[in-house]
Amino acid sequence: EPEVTQTPSHQVTQMGQEVILRCVPISNHLYFYWYRQILGQKVEFLVSFYNNEISEKSEIFDDQFSVERPDGSNFTLKIRSTKLEDSAMYFCAEVWMANTEAFFGQGTRLTVV
Amino acid sequence: RKEVEQDPGPFNVPEGATVAFNCTYSNSASQSFFWYRQDCRKEPKLLMSVYSSGNEDGRFTAQLNRASQYISLLIRDSKLSDSATYLCVVNDKAGNMLTFGGGTRLMVKP
Numbered sequence: 001e002p003e004v005t006q007t008p009s010h011q012v013t014q015m016g017q018e019v020i021l022r023c024v025p026i027s028n029h030l031y032f033y034w035y036r037q038i039l040g041q042k043v044e045f046l047v048s049f050y051n052n053e054i055s056e057k058s059e060i061f062d063d064q065f066s067v068e069r070p071d072g073s074n075f076t077l078k079i080r081s082t083k084l085e086d087s088a089m090y091f092c093a094e095v096w097m098a099n100t101e102a103f104f105g106q107g108t109r110l111t112v113v
Numbered sequence: 114r115k116e117v118e119q120d121p122g123p124f125n126v127p128e129g130a131t132v133a134f135n136c137t138y139s140n141s142a143s144q145s146f147f148w149y150r151q152d153c154r155k156e157p158k159l160l161m162s163v164y165s166s167g168n169e170d171g172r173f174t175a176q177l178n179r180a181s182q183y184i185s186l187l188i189r190d191s192k193l194s195d196s197a198t199y200l201c202v203v204n205d206k207a208g209n210m211l212t213f214g215g216g217t218r219l220m221v222k223p
Contacts (some may be wrong), residue, residue: 007132043213104156
């Protein structure tokens, strides 16, 4: 079964630094998402991306965050100036068509110190 | 605000037991429904989709009640390997946003 691949698996960064989380999608998938999960809490929606533009975003996804597909393949989440409270697992997810199940990457554990 | 609510548990059951999880959702326009399983510090993995007519996959049975906005998951003959957190997931808009419940933790003991 094809997998959604995320890199890095773990990143430690200093507060105020920029981080870029990467996701290598499965081909033919149309919808891409970023979710985060703070340790011990629920999985929270950040943003959805369809046809090379943002289609939905949550209140968490403020001006510090951005997403893009720079080369038409990899899907990235950038956090411009990290805060301590950005420490979480970040999951990339994909759906091949509307109302079907989502496939999740293994996650990137971001630790802001 | 769209919510998906689950009893957080934990549910502690012996091997071989039958256990049921419930989930309620607030958005009556929700279109698709899923149960995911999440192991500690791992990504959510699809357990099964939930259809209006109810569906079964081996020891797992899922039910949907649209009128009551209620979803259930039944696990029969629990195995030690079933120990995990079970996430109720609702798709609020066509392909655009999955909303997760907080998860129900299951611990199956020998």
